[in-house]
Amino acid sequence: MRIVTVRRISQIFFLGLFLWFCVTATLGTAWWQLRGWPINWILSLDPLTALATILATHTFFAPLAWALATIALTLFVGRFFCGFACPLGTINQVTGWLGRLGQSPAAREEANRHRRLQAFKYYPLVCLLGLAFLGTVQTGIFDPLPLLHRSVNLALAPLADNRLGVLNDQPRYFASAWLLGVVFLAVVALNLALPRFFCRFLCPLGALFGLLSRFTPWRIGKTAGTCGDCHICEQYCEGACRPSGRFIGSECVLCFNCLHRCPAGRVTFAAKPSAAGEAGLPDLSRRGLVVAGAGLLLASMWGVGRLAGTDRDPLLIRPPGALDEERFLGRCLRCGQCMRICPGNIIQPALFQAGVQGLWSPTVNFRIGSSGCLPNCIACGQVCPTAAIRPLSLDEKKGQAKFAAQGPMRIGTAFVDRGCCLPWAMDRPCLVCQELCPVSPKAIFTRTVFETLREGQAVAARSRGPAAVDLEAAIPVTVNLASGDYYLRPSGDPEAALRRITGLAGTNLTLESPLAGPGLPATGGRVDILVRLQRPFMDAAKCTGCGMCEHGCPVSGQRAIRVYSENESRSRPGRMLI
Amino acid sequence: MKQPKDEERLLAAGMNRRDFLKRLGYASVVALAAGGGGLALYDSKGPASSPAQKVLTGLGDFTLRGKTPGPGKMAIVRGTDRALMLARGVEALGGMEAFVQKGDRVLIKVNAAFATPPSLGATTHPEVLAAVASLCVKAGASQVLVTDNPINDPDSCFEISGLANAARGAGARIVIPRASLFAPVSLPQGKLIEDWPVLAGVFQGVTKVMVVSPVKDHHRAGASMTLKNYYGFLGGRRNVFHQDINGIITELAQILKPTLCVLDGTVSMISNGPTGGSLSDLKETGTMVVSTDPVAADAVGVELLGRSLADVPYILMAGKAGAGQADYHQLNPVLLNTKA
Numbered sequence: 001m002r003i004v005t006v007r008r009i010s011q012i013f014f015l016g017l018f019l020w021f022c023v024t025a026t027l028g029t030a031w032w033q034l035r036g037w038p039i040n041w042i043l044s045l046d047p048l049t050a051l052a053t054i055l056a057t058h059t060f061f062a063p064l065a066w067a068l069a070t071i072a073l074t075l076f077v078g079r080f081f082c083g084f085a086c087p088l089g090t091i092n093q094v095t096g097w098l099g100r101l102g103q104s105p106a107a108r109e110e111a112n113r114h115r116r117l118q119a120f121k122y123y124p125l126v127c128l129l130g131l132a133f134l135g136t137v138q139t140g141i142f143d144p145l146p147l148l149h150r151s152v153n154l155a156l157a158p159l160a161d162n163r164l165g166v167l168n169d170q171p172r173y174f175a176s177a178w179l180l181g182v183v184f185l186a187v188v189a190l191n192l193a194l195p196r197f198f199c200r201f202l203c204p205l206g207a208l209f210g211l212l213s214r215f216t217p218w219r220i221g222k223t224a225g226t227c228g229d230c231h232i233c234e235q236y237c238e239g240a241c242r243p244s245g246r247f248i249g250s251e252c253v254l255c256f257n258c259l260h261r262c263p264a265g266r267v268t269f270a271a272k273p274s275a276a277g278e279a280g281l282p283d284l285s286r287r288g289l290v291v292a293g294a295g296l297l298l299a300s301m302w303g304v305g306r307l308a309g310t311d312r313d314p315l316l317i318r319p320p321g322a323l324d325e326e327r328f329l330g331r332c333l334r335c336g337q338c339m340r341i342c343p344g345n346i347i348q349p350a351l352f353q354a355g356v357q358g359l360w361s362p363t364v365n366f367r368i369g370s371s372g373c374l375p376n377c378i379a380c381g382q383v384c385p386t387a388a389i390r391p392l393s394l395d396e397k398k399g400q401a402k403f404a405a406q407g408p409m410r411i412g413t414a415f416v417d418r419g420c421c422l423p424w425a426m427d428r429p430c431l432v433c434q435e436l437c438p439v440s441p442k443a444i445f446t447r448t449v450f451e452t453l454r455e456g457q458a459v460a461a462r463s464r465g466p467a468a469v470d471l472e473a474a475i476p477v478t479v480n481l482a483s484g485d486y487y488l489r490p491s492g493d494p495e496a497a498l499r500r501i502t503g504l505a506g507t508n509l510t511l512e513s514p515l516a517g518p519g520l521p522a523t524g525g526r527v528d529i530l531v532r533l534q535r536p537f538m539d540a541a542k543c544t545g546c547g548m549c550e551h552g553c554p555v556s557g558q559r560a561i562r563v564y565s566e567n568e569s570r571s572r573p574g575r576m577l578i
Numbered sequence: 579m580k581q582p583k584d585e586e587r588l589l590a591a592g593m594n595r596r597d598f599l600k601r602l603g604y605a606s607v608v609a610l611a612a613g614g615g616g617l618a619l620y621d622s623k624g625p626a627s628s629p630a631q632k633v634l635t636g637l638g639d640f641t642l643r644g645k646t647p648g649p650g651k652m653a654i655v656r657g658t659d660r661a662l663m664l665a666r667g668v669e670a671l672g673g674m675e676a677f678v679q680k681g682d683r684v685l686i687k688v689n690a691a692f693a694t695p696p697s698l699g700a701t702t703h704p705e706v707l708a709a710v711a712s713l714c715v716k717a718g719a720s721q722v723l724v725t726d727n728p729i730n731d732p733d734s735c736f737e738i739s740g741l742a743n744a745a746r747g748a749g750a751r752i753v754i755p756r757a758s759l760f761a762p763v764s765l766p767q768g769k770l771i772e773d774w775p776v777l778a779g780v781f782q783g784v785t786k787v788m789v790v791s792p793v794k795d796h797h798r799a800g801a802s803m804t805l806k807n808y809y810g811f812l813g814g815r816r817n818v819f820h821q822d823i824n825g826i827i828t829e830l831a832q833i834l835k836p837t838l839c840v841l842d843g844t845v846s847m848i849s850n851g852p853t854g855g856s857l858s859d860l861k862e863t864g865t866m867v868v869s870t871d872p873v874a875a876d877a878v879g880v881e882l883l884g885r886s887l888a889d890v891p892y893i894l895m896a897g898k899a900g901a902g903q904a905d906y907h908q909l910n911p912v913l914l915n916t917k918a
Contacts, residue, residue: 050616059621071612075605215604272594323625331625387624572628578770578821 003269004260010084011093018042018087022152026167027343027379034341040385042087043145043335047071047212048125048205052132052139053386056330061387071212078213082199082206083238083254088144088187089199093238093255095188096195108235111194114242118200118251119282123292125207130296135326136357138299140333142204150360151184153336154349173368174339175348180360199253200240210250214280219249220258221274223266233258233267243267246277302357314564316353317364317545320373320397320409321381321390324571325354331388334360338380338389345369346547347380362389364411364547366563372548373411375438412545412563413576414443416536421560423533427451429485431534433549433561443542444549444561446534450487450498453477456529458491464508469527471507481509481529491526498530540567541577634763634778636833637811640787641870642677650871650902652909654878656864657916660844661709667840667868668713670912677838678786680718685784686710686750687836689791689807690726690741692853693734699847700854701735702790704744706842706866710790711748722750725780726810753780760813763833770822771829775813786837789872793843793863793879795851799823800890802852803879804839804872805831805901827892831872831901841867841875843882873902874909 024037040063043049050067054060070081082089100108128139140146154174159181162171174180190197199206213219220243233243236258241251243258259267312325319338322328339347339362346369349360362380366372378397381389392409395401399408414433422430434444453475460472469488479486487498488511503510545563553559567576653667668674678684688702696704711722724745728735732754736742745752753759759779765771781787789804796802798820808830809816819826843865850859863882869875873896880890887893887904897904 054615054619057625058619059625060616060619061624062620062622065616065620068613068616072609075609075612212608215601215608217598217601217605271598273597324629327625327629390625390627569627572773575815576818578818578826 002260003256007084007254007256011090014042014085015087015090018148019152022149022157022340023167025153025337025340025383027341034379034383039383040337041066043149043333043337043385045070045081045085046143046145046205047074048128048139048143048208049146049333049386051208052129052137053331055129055132056135056137057327061331063385074209074212074216076216077218078216078249078252078254079206079209079239080254081209082203083256086144086199086205088148089196089253091148091188092191092196092199095191096197096238099192100195105232105235109231112234112237112240114240114248114251114282115200116283118240119284119288120201121203121207122210122282122284123288123295124202125204125211126289126292127295127299128204130292131299132330134296134300134303136299136302136329137331137333138357139204140335141359142202143333144198144203144205146333146335147183147187150334150336150349151180153340155181155184157340170345170370172345175365175368176351179351180349194240196238196240196253199238200251206253210281213250213252216249217271218269219273219278220247220252220254220256220267220269221272221278222247222276223268225275225277227264227266230263232261232263236261243274244276246279247274248279248282250281299357302355312355312565313353314566315562316350316358317412317547317563317565317568318570319347319362319364319380319389320411321378321392322362322411322570323388323390328388328570329357329361331386332358332361333386333388335385336360336362337383337385338362341379341383342369343377343379344371344374344551346371346373346551364563366547366550367559369551372436372438372551373544373546375408375544375546406569408439408544410544410567410569411565412547412568413540413543413566414538414545414547414549414561414563415566416538417558417560417562420555420558421536422554423535424560427453427531427533428479429531429533430554431536432552432554433536434534436548436552438546438548439542439544441542443539443544444536445539446536448532448534450530450532452528452530453479453486458526459529460525461527462525467511469509469511471509474507475529477529479531480504485532487530487532489528489530491528501529536561543567628773631762631773633773634761634776635766636763637776637778637781638784638787639835640785640837641835642837649909650869650874652867652869652871652874652878652906652911653914654911655866655868655914655916657866658844658862658864659916660703660705660842660866662916663844663866663914664706664709664840664868665713666914666916667866667912670914671838671868671870674713674717678714678717678719680720682714682717682719682785683783684714684719684722684786684788685780686714686722686724686788686790687807687810688724688726688741689802689810690728690732690735690739691730691810692728693730693738694853694855695738696740697857698854699792699845699860700794700852701739702741702792703842703844704740706790706840707741707750708744708748710788710840711745711750714786714788715749719786722748723753723780723784724750725753725755725777727755727777727813728810755780755813765829765833768829768832770819770826771833774816776833777811777813787834788838788840789836790840791842793841793846793882794854795847795849795859795883797851799827799892801876801880801883801885803876804841805876805892805896808834824892824895828895828899828901831892831896832899835901836872837870839867839869839872839875841869841879843867843879846879846882848883869906869909869911871902871906871909873897873904874906874911877904877906878911 021039044066047067050064158172161167238255239253348365350363381391418424422428437444482504500512653670655663655667760775761778763776791807794802846863
């Protein structure tokens with residue numbers, strides 16, 4: 001079989017595998033759902049992830065060890081990953097190919113000419129590794145594998161599936177998905193400007209592979225310094241690595257088109273240098289490295305901004321099991337796996353809630369999605385490729401068995417906003433929050449009060465029969481006084497017994513019997529009409545911040561009960577209660 | 579014509595082989611290094627729920643062990659001249675030489691809580707600090723450090739309270755509570771001080787500890803004197819502990835056993851504490867307590883405020899926890915009067 005055929009099969013295989021893992025990253029027990037499929041395998045092949053997390057955490061998280069295989073193979077044969085495996089590389093290659101169908105050989109050759117700016121990608125790499133060394137892993141923003149995972153998880157898959165409902169029964173929503181879509185479309189569209197634009201000019205993973213392939217024993221080369229100069233190899237070169245001239249090994253993505261297309265069979269993949277000479281790396285300029293260093297300096301000022309410290313957005317809630325903010329940012333790739341898997345669709349990509357350094361990192365938003373954080377769900381931590389969200393057991397999340405002493409995992413605390421809560425501010429019975437509180441005993445408890453209605457003060461009335469009262473005029477209330485929540489009491493006698501209103505016809509109120517007891521006006525008296533309100537209170541020591549209350553609150557905009565990161569388990573200095 | 583071409587080819591082949599072997603070597607070395615590095619840093623368990631840190635169990639016991647068995651020693655001195663009262667009191671307990679030996683490194687914990695002038699009595703009076711520090715230096719201390727983690731901005735507190743000036747004048751050094759000086763402490767069997775940042779770094783090499791405190795009203799704790807002054811060792815968002823103020827002071831009393839306590843009740847803040855802010859909040863109470871027992875010292879201070887032990891529960895609680903003797907009469911205090 002020809003090597004380009006092998007390469008194409010490999011590309012189709014890896015792209016297919018990538019898409020398949022995106023499909024299987026669906027919560028469920030069907031054969032095509034998350035039930036042991038290694039959905040992070042392609043992410044774990046990524047040496048940039050491995051290197052950046054090592055620099056930030058000084059540990060090498062076991063599941064990332066697959067990267068060693070990628071590194072080893074790259075050291076010996078070059079950037080095979082770009083040509084044979086990278087799913088984004090494949091997408092770029094296909095788009096670039098489509099965009100150039102029918103173009104003249106000269107135009108193709110021009111498009112694949114090596115450009116000095118291809119060295120640019122090394123500068124972001126330097127900057128990203130520098131940042132990792134300072135403790136914040138930002139590689140995932142630009143790294144093609146997290147980028148593609150994020151784009152598919154949060155923009156493309158919902159776009160395709162929200163109408164079909166194959167992957168998820170309910171449509172999935174992700175805040176600022178448009179931005180993720182724009183980034184992805186831009187990466188794809190750039191292939192129309194130049195083929196594999198992202199790979200050649202921007203990809204930090206490609207740059208890392210370029211460095212690793214500096215000394216590959218085997219590489220592309222020519223058997224004769226001069227040939228017919230047909231430049232057919234250049235017309236089909238994916239890496240723009242100058243196969244017909246002084247070959248730049250670090251730019252070669254091992255597409256093998258040159259070898260396949262050369263009419264004279266002069267291109268080889270062999271253990272010797274090209275007869276036309278070779279260059280190890282593209283020319284890196286000092287100026288570029290200075291710019292990268294300046295970028296590093298700028299980014300290191302994030303720490304001065306104190307965004308991860310005491311001035312953190314109190315609405316920044318991380319999924320259960322997330323490490324404290326500092327260690328979290330030393331691991332999170334922004335791949336979106338946690339957001340993809342969350343059955344409630346409440347894990348959302350942060351825009352700036354977590355500061356610039358937390359772009360697209362997971363934050364919990366209880367207003368989007370179908371529920372609060374489910375007490376019996378630990379999916380997000382189980383799919384996190386780097387344990388930025390620790391893989392919790394149910395016991396640890398719920399604080400039972402050997403975790404009983406430390407109590408349940410708290411992601412925040414809910415606070416009642418008495419200014420917009422129905423029973424607190426509007427004399428309306430409600431209590432959805434207390435009903436939904438999944439903690440036992442409930443973190444939300446109530447205190448019952450009777451409040452006189454605004455229109456129900458000292459209403460002229462007289463009793464009629466043993467269980468009825470006639471009002472002199474109908475009172476203009478919009479509530480159903482016979483709903484069981486409303487009561488009647490003689491005016492000016494707060495000690496008198498309250499009578500539940502059970503029926504209403506015009507001005508005639510039926511009261512719960514027996515109607516015995518003094519105080520109801522026989523003739524010409526006045527009564528108050530009261531509402532029975534159960535007002536919610538929070539026992540913060542029991543609240544886990546699951547957000548069921550916030551999600552269910554009928555005040556649909558800014559909810560009348562809201563979860564703040566206060567008292568979250570992950571940051572001990574953030575604890576509110578002792 | 580043919581001969582040299584062959585030679586050239588052979589030469590090129592040889593160079594190629596050498597180059598190939600060199601590259602093979604490089605690639606293998608880097609691969610092995612990557613593998614070895616990966617193995618060395620290999621983490622099969624994943625991150626722990628909280629970052630691993632060495633946790634201390636306390637700040638130390640600086641009492642003069644062996645020399646003073648049984649109850650502590652105490653002097654209660656009446657008067658108005660702080661330096662004189664202190665000197666008399668210390669003298670009554672055997673002189674500073676009994677507590678500080680040549681070469682000792684002494685840490686003085688003051689109450690520098692607020693950036694207010696000394697006249698308002700919200701902080702340790704600089705005259706007392708100067709007197710204590712001078713006595714320590716005279717007794718042969720190699721270094722005298724003064725510290726607190728105050729409520730207001732630290733630099734401002736030490737300067738405006740006059741404590742920085744007093745320290746400089748007496749040859750002592752102010753230690754500003756930098757973040758790097760805090761380390762987590764867990765009190766064994768404690769409920770509140772658990773993996774909590776405490777100003778432990780200033781204790782590096784310290785051999786004697788003096789706690790020098792004013793007598794103040796405190797709305798939450800009942801009174802702020804010697805034991806409440808320990809609150810200034812806490813770091814982090816320590817105000818969560820106001821939910822159990824007596825509990826936290828009792829635990830604080832157990833993490834440190836000082837060498838000597840000086841409680842300055844020459845003028846006491848009797849209202850609007852612990853900030854005060856007006857001279858009308860102060861009252862002349864004319865008393866200086868010098869004691870090896872912080873609990874007993876506070877028991878005297880409570881009387882200066884016209885309150886009882888029932889008003890300030892942490893004193894009895896700290897006594898019960900073994901931090902000292904709440905019934906200060908048990909110490910047979912030496913009573914002195916500098917005016918006489």
